[in-house]
Amino acid sequence: MYPFHHPFDRPVHYEGLFPVTNRYTYGIASEKFFRALKEEGIILGTHCPHCDKLYVPGTIFCETCLSELEDWRAVDNVGRVDTFTVLYKNLDGTYRTEPEIVAFIRLGDGGLVHRLAEIDPKSVLIGMQVAAVFKPPEERTGNILDIRYFKPV
Amino acid sequence: MNKDVAIVGVGWEGFHPTSVDYSYKELIYQAANKAYHDANVDPRKDIESFISVAEDFFEGTSIFDEYTPDQLGAVLKPMHTISGEALHGLISAYLMIRSGLFKIVAIEAHSKASNIKSITEVTRYALDPILQRPLNFHPDFVAGLEMQRFLHQSQCSISDCSMIVQKNRYNALSNPSAAYPMSLAETKLSEDDFLAYPLLESHIAKPVDGAIVIVLANGDVAKDISSQPIWIKGVGWCNDSYALEYRNWGELSYVQKAAKMAYSQSQITNPIEGIDFAEIDDSYAYREAMTLIALGFADNTTIRGLIREGAFYPDGKLPVNVSGGSLGVGYLFDASGAQKTVEAVLQLRGIAGARQLSQPSTAIVESWRGVPTTSSAVVILSNQRE
Ligand SMILES: [Zn+2]
Numbered sequence: 001m002y003p004f005h006h007p008f009d010r011p012v013h014y015e016g017l018f019p020v021t022n023r024y025t026y027g028i029a030s031e032k033f034f035r036a037l038k039e040e041g042i043i044l045g046t047h048c049p050h051c052d053k054l055y056v057p058g059t060i061f062c063e064t065c066l067s068e069l070e071d072w073r074a075v076d077n078v079g080r081v082d083t084f085t086v087l088y089k090n091l092d093g094t095y096r097t098e099p100e101i102v103a104f105i106r107l108g109d110g111g112l113v114h115r116l117a118e119i120d121p122k123s124v125l126i127g128m129q130v131a132a133v134f135k136p137p138e139e140r141t142g143n144i145l146d147i148r149y150f151k152p153v
Numbered sequence: 154m155n156k157d158v159a160i161v162g163v164g165w166e167g168f169h170p171t172s173v174d175y176s177y178k179e180l181i182y183q184a185a186n187k188a189y190h191d192a193n194v195d196p197r198k199d200i201e202s203f204i205s206v207a208e209d210f211f212e213g214t215s216i217f218d219e220y221t222p223d224q225l226g227a228v229l230k231p232m233h234t235i236s237g238e239a240l241h242g243l244i245s246a247y248l249m250i251r252s253g254l255f256k257i258v259a260i261e262a263h264s265k266a267s268n269i270k271s272i273t274e275v276t277r278y279a280l281d282p283i284l285q286r287p288l289n290f291h292p293d294f295v296a297g298l299e300m301q302r303f304l305h306q307s308q309c310s311i312s313d314c315s316m317i318v319q320k321n322r323y324n325a326l327s328n329p330s331a332a333y334p335m336s337l338a339e340t341k342l343s344e345d346d347f348l349a350y351p352l353l354e355s356h357i358a359k360p361v362d363g364a365i366v367i368v369l370a371n372g373d374v375a376k377d378i379s380s381q382p383i384w385i386k387g388v389g390w391c392n393d394s395y396a397l398e399y400r401n402w403g404e405l406s407y408v409q410k411a412a413k414m415a416y417s418q419s420q421i422t423n424p425i426e427g428i429d430f431a432e433i434d435d436s437y438a439y440r441e442a443m444t445l446i447a448l449g450f451a452d453n454t455t456i457r458g459l460i461r462e463g464a465f466y467p468d469g470k471l472p473v474n475v476s477g478g479s480l481g482v483g484y485l486f487d488a489s490g491a492q493k494t495v496e497a498v499l500q501l502r503g504i505a506g507a508r509q510l511s512q513p514s515t516a517i518v519e520s521w522r523g524v525p526t527t528s529s530a531v532v533i534l535s536n537q538r539e
Pocket residue numbers: 048049050051052053062063064065066067
C-alpha cells in the first residue's frame with residue numbers, strides 16, 4: 001500500500017503543540033447555581049410552568065418551549081442513581097489504582113454527573129438513593145467540586 | 154425540475170491504523186482521484202461545488218477550511234467546510250443539488266487519527282467546561298453511563314455486546330479495506346478489561362487513518378454519466394439537548410427522529426420490510442444495539458433475542474455492518490458515515506466482493522458524532538430510482 005520506505009534517519013513528520021487556555025463565563029443561571037452551592041450548600045433548579053419541568057441545574061430558559069424561567073427552587077440534596085459507570089482508567093490512559101464510580105444522579109427533571117463514594121462498586125444499583133456530600137463552607141469556591149461526592153443514604 | 158439525486162462515484166484510501174508516508178492531503182488526493190474516475194467526471198470542469206467535513210481540534214489546525222480545496226481540485230471553486238459528521242456533508246450536497254443551483258457536487262471526509270497525540274484530551278475538551286471538565290474523568294465515562302442504562306432497560310448483557318464486536322470483526326475478514334478483522338475462533342474477548350464498567354476496552358472501535366470522497370449528481374446527469382447510480386431516497390438529521398443533565402440516557406431520541414424524517418421521505422412505513430441492510434454507528438458495541446432500536450428494527454424487549462439468534466449477521470434477517478463497521482474497519486471519527494455510505498453503495502451496485510449480499514435494493518446508513526454528542530444523521534439509499 002505504501003511504496004516508500006523511510007530509513008529511520010529521514011524526517012517524516014514535524015511535532016506540534018497548541019497550548020490552549022480559556023475562560024468560561026458562568027452566565028446568569030450558573031452564577032446563581034454555584035453561589036447557592038457555595039454559600040448555602042443547596043442545589044437550585046428552575047421550573048417551567050408551561051412544561052411543568054424542573055431543570056437541574058437551573059437555567060434561564062426552557063429548552064422545550066423556550067420560555068424565560070424565573071421560578072428558582074431548591075431541590076432535595078438526595079436523588080436517585082439514574083445510571084452509573086466504574087472508571088478503571090485515568091484521563092491520561094493509565095490504570096487507576098482504585099476504580100472510581102461515576103453516576104448520573106437524577107434531581108428534579110435534570111440531575112448531576114458526579115463521583116459516588118462510600119460504597120463498593122459492586123453494590124451500586126440503578127434507582128438507589130444517594131445524597132450530596134458538600135465540602136465544609138470555608139473550603140467551597142463556587143464550582144462543581146464544592147460537592148465532594150454523592151453517597152448512599 | 155427533476156428532484157432525484159444520486160451518488161455517482163466513490164473513492165477511498167485506507168484504512169490503516171497509521172499512515173506514515175502520506176500526509177492527510179495526499180490521502181484525500183488519492184481518494185479523490187478514485188472517486189472522480191468512478192464517477193467519470195473531470196473535477197476541474199464538471200464538479201461545481203465541494204464540501205469537506207473536518208473538525209479543527211482533530212486536524213491540529215485552526216480554521217481548517219483553508220486547507221481543503223487544493224487536493225480536491227476545488228481551488229477557485231465554490232467550496233465550504235462543515236464541522237459535522239460526513240453524513241451532514243452528504244446531506245448538504247444533496248440539498249445543494251435539490252436546490253437546482255448545482256448539478257454535480259463532491260464531498261470529502263477523512264481521519265488522520267494517528268497524527269493526534271492526545272485524542273482523549275480532544276474528547277474531554279468537548280465536555281461541558283463548567284459542569285464536567287473539573288471532575289477530570291476519562292471522557293468515556295459518558296459511554297459507560299449510557300451503556301449501563303441501556304443494559305438495565307433492555308436486559309442485554311455485556312456478552313451480548315461482545316457478540317456485536319465478534320460479528321463486526323468477523324465481517325471485516327471479507328473486507329480488504331478493514332484494519333481490524335478477526336475470526337470468530339480468535340475473538341474470545343476478555344471480559345474483565347473494563348475502561349468504564351460495563352464498557353470493555355474491546356467494545357470500543359479503534360481509530361484508523363483514511364480518506365473518502367463521494368460524488369453526487371442530479372438525476373439527469375447521473376443517468377448520463379453513471380451505469381449504476383445509487384439514489385438518495387431520504388435524509389434526516391437531529392440533535393438532542395447538549396446537556397448530559399437533561400438527557401434521557403436510555404434511548405437515542407435524536408436517532409429516532411432523524412430516521413423518522415428519512416423514512417417519511419422514502420415512503421418507508423415499516424423499516425423491517427423496507428430496508429435490506431444497515432450500516433450504522435458501532436463506535437461502541439452497545440451503540441449498534443441502541444441504534445437498531447432507535448431505527449425501528451427492534452425494541453427493548455426483542456433486541457437481546459435478535460442478537461443471540463444472529464439476526465444481524467450477513468445471512469440474518471437484517472445484515473448490519475457487513476463492512477465490518479467501525480469495530481472491524483476502524484473508527485474514522487467524523488468520516489465514519491462516509492465509510493458506511495461507501496459500503497452501502499458497493500453493496501447496492503453488487504460489487505462488494507466476498508461480502509456481497511444477495512441482491513439488496515435499499516440500505517439505511519446512520520452515523521453519530523461520538524461522545525459526548527447527541528448528533529446523528531441518517532441517509533436511505535437505493536439502486537431503484539422509482
Ligand atoms: Zn417549557
